[in-house]
Amino acid sequence: MSTAALQEPWAKSDNPAAPIPVHQKMSRDDLIMRIALCVLAAWLVIAVLLPLGALLIKSFEGPDGGFVGVSNFALFFANPSLTQSISNSLSIAIVSTVICVLLSFVFAYGLMRTCMPGRGIFKLISQVPLLAPSLLPAISLVYLFGNQGFAKSMMLGQSIYGPIGIGIGEVFWTFPHALIIMITALSTSDARLYEAASALKASAWRTFWTVTIPGARYGLISATFVVFTLVVTDFGVPKVIGGQFNVLATDIYKQVIGQQNFRMGAVVGLLLLLPAVFSFAVDQWVQRKQSAAMSSRAVAYEPKPDAFVDTAFLVICGLIAAAILTVIFTALFASLATLWPYNLTPSFKNYDFDNMDGGGWQSFFNSLRMAGFTAVFGTAIIFSGAYLMEKTKGFGAGRFVFQFLALLPLAVPGIVLGLGYIFFFNSPANPFNFIYGTTTILVVCSIAHFYSVAHLTAVTALKQIDQEIETVSSSLRVPFYRTFFLVTLPVSLPAVLDIAMYLFVNALTTVSAVVFIYSPQTTLASIAVLNMDDAGDVAPAAAMAMTIFFAATAVRVVYTGLVRGVLGRTQAWRHR
Amino acid sequence: MTEPSKLADGDTPYLKIRNVTKRFDNFVALQDINLDIKRGEFISFLGPSGCGKTTLLRAISGLDVQTTGSIEQDGRDISNLPVNQRDFGIVFQSYALFPNLKIKDNVGYGLVSAGKSREEIRTRVAELLTMVGLADQAEKYPSQLSGGQQQRVSLARALALSPGLLLLDEPLSALDARVRARLRGEIRELQQRLGITTVMVTHDQEEALTMSDRIVVMSKGKIEQIGSPDDVYRAPASPFVADFIGRMNFIPGTLVSGTSADCKGAVLSFSTALTYAQGTPITICLRPEDIVVRDIASSSNAVDVEVGVMEFMGNHFATTLHVSGTHLNVSADLSMNDVRDLSIKPGSKVKAGLPADRLRVFSTT
C-alpha cells in the first residue's frame, strides 16, 4: 500500500489526444453588456481621446495645415515671454502648493486629531471655496488688497496684482481639494501605534515625526501633486489678478482667444498636459501604496482632550476659516455696493446683468440648465459605465480599455480639453460638428472633464455591494438589467446622488473646461464673471460669482435635505 | 487497502466531469479532474485554500469555465453554456441577499422573471419560507435577520426554481459555531427530503464529514481521494488526506518485514502485508484516539510508555507518550475515565497499545 495506490478505474477514462479548449457561449446578457460597454467606451473616445488627438495634431501643423514637425515648439521656446511663463507657472505653483498643503495639513490635523470645539462647522466652512468659480477669490482679493482695498495696508506696499495675488487666490481655491485628501490620510492611522509610542515614552514631537507624518505621507504626496496640477492649470485666478505676471494657463487663453493663434495654443496645451499627466501617475502610484498600507486590523485613533493643543488649533483653524469667510463676504459686500469705493449704499445695481458683458441673466439660467443636464446625463452615463466595467463577465481587454478611458480625464486640464474640443468638433468634416456652439457640447465637455472622480465614486460604491448578487441573479435566470434597476441602483442611491451633486456644482462653477466652446447663444455665468471682469465691470463680476455661489449652496442644501429625508425613508432597509 | 467508492455499473451519473483542467496563465488550478456524481447525492469538495475546490464549483456553475474538459449534467453537455442557461441554485458564504428587497421578494426574485403569476409566486414563496422555517419573516429586510436566518433565506431563494443541482459555496463559514452546527443538520435534512443533487465546497472537515454522502478531498488542483466520510477518515488514501482530516501521528520507520517496521527503536507490526523490500523507509499513520491504555488486545503493539505533557481538552486529555527504551514519541487522546481510573499524570509509566489494524502505512519514496 502506498500513495501510488490511488489508481481509480474511472480515472483512466478516454483521454483525448489534444484537449479542445472550452469557449463559453455568450449569453444574451453578456452580449448586451459588452455592446453597451463598447458604446460608452466609444463615447469616451469621442469626448476625450479624439479631441486630445486633434490637439496633438494641431501642435504639429503649420499655418497652411501641413505637418511642420516640432517647429511650433521651436517657435514657442524661442519666444522669451512665453518661456518666462513656464518659470512663472512653476514657481507660483510650488509656492502655492507648499502653503496650501501645510495649511490643509494643520487644518485636517485640527479636525481629525484634536478635540477642539466646532469641528463640524470648520469642516463645513472649509468646503465653501468649492461652491464658487476660481475667479471669485481673485475678485475678492482686488477688493481686499487692491489699491482701494480695505486691507491694503496689510500688503506693506506690495501689489496684489501678480504673484502674491495669484498665490493667495490659488491657496484659497485649492484648499478644500487638499483638505479632503489630508482628512482621509489622517483618518486611517492606527491608534495602537500611538499607544506603543507613548508606552515607549516618546515625546509628542518625536511621535509626530515618527508616527503621524509617516502615516500621512501618502496623503501629503497626493495632496502636493493634486494642488500643484490645479495651480499650474488654473486660469481663473491669474486671469483676474495676475496683472502682467503671465502664466501658461493665461498664455493659452491669450494665444487662442486674444490672437486666435490655435497652433501656439495647442503647443501650450500640450505643455500643460505634462504636469497633469505626471501628477496623475504619481497619484495612481500613491493610491496603490496607500491601500496596501492600510491594515484592516487598525484601531481608529480617538483624540483625547488637551486644553493647550485644542486651544492652539482652535485659534489656527479659526483664522483659516475666518479668512475663507472674509473672501466670500468681501465679494458679497462688493457686489452690493452701489459704486465702490465712493458710494457704499447697498443696491442691486450690480445684479442688473442684462446691461453688461457676459450675456446677462440668461447666462445664469444657461448655466443652471447646462449644470442640470450635466448632472442628469453625466450621472446616468458614468454610473452605467462603472457598472458595466465592474460587472461585464470576461472581456478583460474591453474593461481595461474602458478603465483607462475613464481615468484619462483626470490627467487632462479643463482648458486643454476645451481647446481640443475646438479642433475636433469645429472641423466641418466631423459628423458631430452640429453640436458645436450648442448646449450639448458644453454638457459633453463638462461630463468628460469631471468623469474620473465621479467614475471612481461609482466604482467604490459598486465594489461595496456583494459581488455574488449578479451570480445569484443569473443563476435565477433574471436578466442583468432587471437586477440593475431593482437592486444595484437603489442600493447605490447615495453614491448616485453624490455624483449628481458633484457634477452639478462643478459644471456650474467651471470656467476652464468651457471657456473655448461657449457660443453667443450659450453664454454661461462663470464665463460671464470672466468677461465682466475683463471689461472692468468688477463689481458685477463679483455679483455674478455670488449668484453662482448662492445657487450652488442652495443645491447643496437641497441635496443634504434630500439625503436626510428621502433617503431616510426609502432606504429603511439600511437600518436594522 | 480500501476500495474507493464508485458508481455501480449501469447507474448513469447526474453530473459527469471529464478531464477538466483549468489554467490561469501559467498556474494550473485544476488538473485533469474526473468525477461522477449520482442523482440525489450530497458531495463535498474538501481541501485547503488554493486546492481547486472552488474553481471546480465555478466550472460546474459556469461562472469560470474550465480551460479544457467536459461537464455533463443530466445527460446534457453544459461545458460551454453561460450561467443563465444552466440549471442550478447557488448559496454563497456571504448570503448575497438583495439588501433592499424584503425577504419574500428575495425568495420570489427568480419566480417573477420566470413568468409566474402573482398568485403562484405568493404560494411558492410561502411554501419555501415555511420549508426553511421563516414563514413569519416574509415582510422583513435581510439586515433585520440573523446570519443563520439570512442563509436560510438564501437557500430558499436558490431552491425557488426547483433546480436540478444545488451548489453551496462555503455556506456556513460566516456563521458562529452553534448556528453552524444547527444549520448543518437542517441543510442535510432538507437536501435528503428534496432529494436534490448537492455539491458543497468547504474547508471544514467536520462539515464535510457530517453532511456528505461522499467527500472529494482535493489538493493542488488534483483529487486526492473520493469516498464516504467513514472511508476518508478511517482509510485515508494518502498522507495528505491523513493529515488534512482529523489529527494524526506520523511515525517514520523502516520495514523489517512485510508486516512490521522499526520506528526509532520500537518495532511495530501492522495487519496489511506490504511487498516492499526490507529496509524501505515508510511512514506509519495512527490517530491519537486509536491508542489504548486499557484492555490491550493481543493484536495490538503493546509498549511501555512514559506520560509527558497532558493538555486538558474538556472531554479528553491530549497527551504525549514516550515509548520507553526508544526515541519514539506519540500523541494520544486519553479519555477522562482512563486518566481517572489509572491515575495517569505527567511522569506516570503505563502500558499502551498501538492497534495493528489501525496503523496505515505509506511508503516514503
Place this chain on the structure above:
Amino acid sequence: MIRRAIGIALVAFSATAAHSQELNVYTALEADQVKAYQAAFEKANPSVKIRWVRDSTGVVTAKLLAEKANPQADVVFGLAATSLMLLDKEGMLQAYAPAGLDKIKPTMRDPANPPKWVGMDIWASAICFNTVEAGKKKIAAPQSWADLLKPEYKGQVAMPNPASSGTGYLMVSGWLQMMGEEKGWKFMDGLHQNIAAYSHSGSKPCRQAAAGEYAVGFSFEYRANKTKKDGAPIEAILPSEGLGWDMEAAAIMATTKHAAAAKKLLDWSVTPEANKLYAQNFAIVALPGVQEKLTHISGDVEKLLAKNDFVWAAANRERILAEWIKRYDGKSEKK
C-alpha cells in the same frame, strides 16, 4: 442608424436657421450699446434676427481671420475700419452700397465704389481721471500725453493692451503717427514706466479709474462719458496733442448665405434712426447733422482728432503689435 440620426438633426438644425432668418453678426461694440441697436433694427426689420458674437476688437479681428476657411459671420457690424481693411485685403468682404450711402460723410466710407465697408461713427481716445484719488494723492490732472511721463503718475496709469483692444491700438497708432515712429516708441517706453496695468479691454481702464484702483485710465470717449454719467468721480480729459481714433464700420462677409438680410442691416446702418442711436454714444457719426455733444465730455472731439492714415494703420498693424508685445508684454512685471 447613428448617421441617420445625425442627418435628421442636421436637417432640423438648418431648417430652424432658414426660417427665422438669423444673422450671425460679429461686433466689437460695447455690450451696453448692442441692445439698443438690435431692438431698433429688429423693430424695423421683423423678419431678421441678429445673433451677436461680441468681443474686443483684437479678438473679433483675430477670430474672423482664423475662420477665414470656414467663416461663421454674415455681417461685421461695429468693428474698427483698420480691421475691416485687413479683412478686405484678404478678400473676405462683399462690396455693397446701402440705400442712402450718398447722404453720409464721404470720409466715412470705403473710397472704393461700391464700398466694401461703411462707417458708423468715430471713436477716439480719452483719459478718465479720478479726481478724488488725485486729490488724495495730490496728483494734477494731466492736460497732455506728455504730462503722463511725469514721475507723479508712476503706478497710477492703466491702459488697454493694443493686441486685444481696438482702443489700445488706436492710441498706439495715433501716437506713432502724431510723433513719428521713433519718438512714438520713445514716448511709450517712458509711459511704460508709469503704467500699472495693461488690460484686455478698452473699457476696463476707465472703470478702474472710476473705482479709484488707478487715478488715470486710458479709454475712449463713449466709456468716459458713460462712466461719468453713472456717477463715478472722474473727469474725461482729451489730451491736447490730439486723439488717436478709429472708425467703427459695418461690412458684409463675402461668404454669407443670407445676403438679403445682411443688406438690410447695412441699409439700416446709414439711416438717421441708426445714426441718432450712434450719436447717443459717440461725438462724431457718419450722417451729418445728427451728431450732438456728449454731456460729460468738455472739449471738441472732432477738432482734436489727430491726423490718421487708416491705410497705414491697417497695413502696419501686425508689425506694430509685434513690436509692442516684444517691448511691453509679459516681460514687464512690476517689481
